[in-house]
Amino acid sequence: MTTNILLLGADGQVGWELRRSLLSVGKVSAITRQDCALTDKAALSALVASHKPDIIVNAAAYTAVDLAESESEQAYALNRDLPTLLGELARQRDILVVDYSTDYVFDGSKNTPYIERDPTAPANIYGASKLAGLLALQNSGCRHLVFRVSWVYSSRRGNFIKTILRLAAERDELSIVSDQIGSPTPASLIADVTANCLHLLAAGRGQEGVYQLAPTGQTSWHGLAQEIVCQALALDMPLKLQPDDIKPTPTSGYPTPAQRPANSLMNTDKLTHAFQIHLPDWRQPLIHLLREISAKG
Numbered sequence: 001m002t003t004n005i006l007l008l009g010a011d012g013q014v015g016w017e018l019r020r021s022l023l024s025v026g027k028v029s030a031i032t033r034q035d036c037a038l039t040d041k042a043a044l045s046a047l048v049a050s051h052k053p054d055i056i057v058n059a060a061a062y063t064a065v066d067l068a069e070s071e072s073e074q075a076y077a078l079n080r081d082l083p084t085l086l087g088e089l090a091r092q093r094d095i096l097v098v099d100y101s102t103d104y105v106f107d108g109s110k111n112t113p114y115i116e117r118d119p120t121a122p123a124n125i126y127g128a129s130k131l132a133g134l135l136a137l138q139n140s141g142c143r144h145l146v147f148r149v150s151w152v153y154s155s156r157r158g159n160f161i162k163t164i165l166r167l168a169a170e171r172d173e174l175s176i177v178s179d180q181i182g183s184p185t186p187a188s189l190i191a192d193v194t195a196n197c198l199h200l201l202a203a204g205r206g207q208e209g210v211y212q213l214a215p216t217g218q219t220s221w222h223g224l225a226q227e228i229v230c231q232a233l234a235l236d237m238p239l240k241l242q243p244d245d246i247k248p249t250p251t252s253g254y255p256t257p258a259q260r261p262a263n264s265l266m267n268t269d270k271l272t273h274a275f276q277i278h279l280p281d282w283r284q285p286l287i288h289l290l291r292e293i294s295a296k297g
């Protein structure tokens with residue numbers, strides 16, 4: 001029997017990649033902002049009732065981290081209230097909910113990579129709203145599979161990689177924050193791992209629950225910017241600067257409305273053991289995106 005999948009947030013970085021990867025799992029109904037007001041309880045209930053999904057994959061979220069500090073109502077509507085409602089609907093109908101969480105549920109003060117069971121302490125509204133959503137989903141009693149991800153990039157929308165390429169084509173020197181560390185994660189990896197885990201669950205392997213997902217290795221925003229420039233130059237992209245022209249700067253030199261964790265590193269042992277998944281080094285997938293951007297010109 002065909003598995004019915006309702007994909008919410010299908011135009012986002014992760015949602016867009018899920019359109020492709022989930023095709024191997026079942027029939028995908030891709031829902032965008034135009035199709036349904038996800039913050040409207042009646043509209044969402046009607047959507048679920050009409051599609052009768054076996055799995056709801058929720059890639060919709062309020063992700064404007066700095067703006068969330070002044071738009072907390074909108075952030076909570078998407079990041080807490082939507083998973084709350086999905087949890088209720090899914091429990092009543094025995095639907096599996098796949099959702100995505102963030103390293104921003106942690107304050108970043110730990111000296112080693114976070115594990116799933118570490119105490120949470122969000123340092124900003126976005127992180128607090130996402131944590132409230134995760135807890136609501138867990139407390140609903142519905143079947144759930146949640147991937148905690150960080151530093152997500154893709155070829156869609158504005159993101160750090162595109163910004164660095166643009167600035168590197170315009171300027172002779174850049175200063176980039178060097179005291180925040182993480183593991184840059186392509187949306188395509190998140191989508192592929194999601195599909196892989198759903199296949200394994202369907203085959204009775206692995207387990208539902210909350211898992212951290214990130215490539216191996218670590219870097220800082222400064223290290224990432226240098227790697228982007230290094231790989232882009234190797235592809236003959238027309239840039240004005242060399243990796244050494246990117247100078248390290250502390251977070252204190254780049255104030256933002258939302259506080260960000262210094263340590264975004266997440267231990268992925270739980271995921272790799274439960275689903276026997278091999279994760280790539282963070283540098284490896286970066287080349288695919290740069291090739292895509294380079295080919296577009």
Ligand SMILES: NC(=O)c1ccc[n+]([C@@H]2O[C@H](COP(=O)([O-])OP(=O)(O)OC[C@H]3O[C@@H](n4cnc5c(N)ncnc54)[C@H](OP(=O)(O)O)[C@@H]3O)[C@@H](O)[C@H]2O)c1
Nearest residue numbers: 009011012013014033060061063100101102149150151152
């Ligand atoms: N980006 C990161 O670095 C990062 C880090 C950690 C965790 N995550 C988590 O990973 C998941 C996917 O993130 P992403 O980077 O793919 O986010 P994204 O690119 O910002 O996509 C979010 C999607 O949600 C949709 N959306 C937002 N508000 C909506 C509303 N009121 N009604 C309907 N749709 C709405 C957006 O629609 P439009 O396309 O119309 O705007 C967009 O398609 C999220 O749960 C996020 O919290 C992301």
